[in-house]
Amino acid sequence: MEKMTSLKVNCWLQWLTVTLALLSKVPAMPVDVDRVCIAPSAAKYRLTFTGQWTQTAFPKHYPLYRPPAQWSPIIGEWADLIRVTHSSDYHIWQSNEYASNGVREFSERGEAWTLIKEVEAAGERIQSVYGLFSAPAVVGGTGQAITEFEVYARHSLLSFIVRIVPSPDWFVGIDSLNLCEGDNWIENISLDLYPYDAGTDSGFTFSSPNFETIPQDKITQITASFPSHPANSFYYPRLKHLPPIAKVSLTKIKNNQIFSLPIQPTQSNQIPSGNEIDRSLINTPLDCEVSVWSPWGLCKGQCGEKGVKHRTRYIHMHPANNGAACPPLEEKKLCIPDNCV
Numbered sequence: 657m658e659k660m661t662s663l664k665v666n667c668w669l670q671w672l673t674v675t676l677a678l679l680s681k682v683p684a685m686p687v688d689v690d691r692v693c694i695a696p697s698a699a700k701y702r703l704t705f706t707g708q709w710t711q712t713a714f715p716k717h718y719p720l721y722r723p724p725a726q727w728s729p730i731i732g733e734w735a736d737l738i739r740v741t742h743s744s745d746y747h748i749w750q751s752n753e754y755a756s757n758g759v760r761e762f763s764e765r766g767e768a769w770t771l772i773k774e775v776e777a778a779g780e781r782i783q784s785v786y787g788l789f790s791a792p793a794v795v796g797g798t799g800q801a802i803t804e805f806e807v808y809a810r811h812s813l814l815s816f817i818v819r820i821v822p823s824p825d826w827f828v829g830i831d832s833l834n835l836c837e838g839d840n841w842i843e844n845i846s847l848d849l850y851p852y853d854a855g856t857d858s859g860f861t862f863s864s865p866n867f868e869t870i871p872q873d874k875i876t877q878i879t880a881s882f883p884s885h886p887a888n889s890f891y892y893p894r895l896k897h898l899p900p901i902a903k904v905s906l907t908k909i910k911n912n913q914i915f916s917l918p919i920q921p922t923q924s925n926q927i928p929s930g931n932e933i934d935r936s937l938i939n940t941p942l943d944c945e946v947s948v949w950s951p952w953g954l955c956k957g958q959c960g961e962k963g964v965k966h967r968t969r970y971i972h973m974h975p976a977n978n979g980a981a982c983p984p985l986e987e988k989k990l991c992i993p994d995n996c997v
Contacts, residue, residue: 693812693836700909701835702804705818706902709797713899713938715976717889718797719822719862725797727902728766728819746778748815750831752874755854759875762817763825763854764866771817787811804909812836818902824859824867826851826878828902835906843908848900851878851890860887892940899938944982945973955991963993 709725711718719725748771749759758771775788791803807814817829828849835842855873857866860883876882880895890898947969957963966988975981 692838693809693834694839695809695812695836695841696839698806698808699835699841700804700806702802702907702909703791703816704905704907705791705794705801706905707794707796707798707800708899708903708938709820709901710938711797712977713940714890714901715940715942716892716973717861717863722863723822725862726821727794727797727799727801728762728821747831748775748817749829749852749854749875751852751877754872755825755856755875759817759854760825760856763819763823763827764857766819766821807835807841809836814906816904820851820862820901822862824857824861824864825854827854828852830904841908842906844906846903846905849902849904850898851901852876853878853883860885861889886945892942894941894943899940939977941979942973942976943980944971944975946971946982946985949987952989955994957991957993959993961993962990964988965991 705727707727709727711720747753749755755763756771756774758768758774761767761769762771772788787805789803789805791801794801812835814833814835815829815831817827820826820828828851830847830849833845833847835845853873853876855875856869857864858869859865859867878888878890878898880890880892880898883891885891892898949967949969952965952967955963955965966986968986970985971982
């Protein structure tokens with residue numbers, strides 16, 4: 657009898673769940689209560705992206721020309737900093753997941769058309785995307801790009817992606833930052849940004865030629881020791897952690913403040929100010945890097961006497977910021993002459 661009663665209760669609960677789902681036209685899915693936003697109204701935010709990519713913080717292979725260090729230049733009429741406010745069932749990108757074709761094209765070439773179409777299609781298909789916005793490029797490794805946007809309780813998650821230029825397929829960004837805490841909007845938040853590899857190009861340096869990754873890898877964060885290859889532009893084995901290469905600050909705009917269009921870059925807002933100046937003074941030590949030794953040369957000398965032979969190596973990377981000095985580039989040792997005269 658108890659089994660029959662329990663079975664009836666379970667059937668009734670299943671029927672109720674399905675009925676409620678049909679009435680609300682929303683799939684019956686588990687909800688993360690901690691992430692539910694019940695803020696009563698919309699919120700407006702100002703986003704400030706600050707590049708901190710300096711030659712002192714990242715001295716290895718720092719690009720000075722063709723092109724110099726910068727952040728995602730504008731391609732045609734599409735914006736370079738792509739930001740989406742959305743709900744939890746859509747992601748522009750996710751760490752440890754495969755990049756979409758749109759993310760591939762944006763991270764490799766700065767072409768945003770496919771990525772924008774993907775976001776628009778997601779909005780039409782699952783109605784989870786509220787808005788797509790842009791911010792101007794930052795011409796140089798340091799500087800700022802500023803824009804404003806609006807979020808609602810149903811669409812309180814913020815994601816964005818900014819391409820590192822030049823690079824094979826590297827970018828910085830945020831995936832699904834919730835700007836809402838229960839019934840309140842976050843007033844201010846600042847986050848350090850670190851480089852990611854889209855997993856679509858196998859280049860090791862900022863200026864590497866195209867080298868498609870086959871099969872495609874997942875998106876991974878680049879660290880001071882990963883990828884663990886000396887040729888990698890972010891490989892600093894003496895560091896436990898890379899310094900942040902950029903920063904994003906979000907500030908809730910008060911109701912009496914004017915909600916304006918994205919701010920275009922100017923000479924003033926491309927110069928770091930305040931705390932950013934301290935970050936720009938980070939000195940990352942870069943140790944000297946040398947090649948392997950060449951083969952030993954011929955042993956030269958007179959017959960009946962010890963001869964001498966030499967081998968050499970050359971400098972791959974000169975030291976910077978008090979990094980370890982270069983070791984000797986030439987060695988010699990005594991030998992028996994091969995063909996004495």
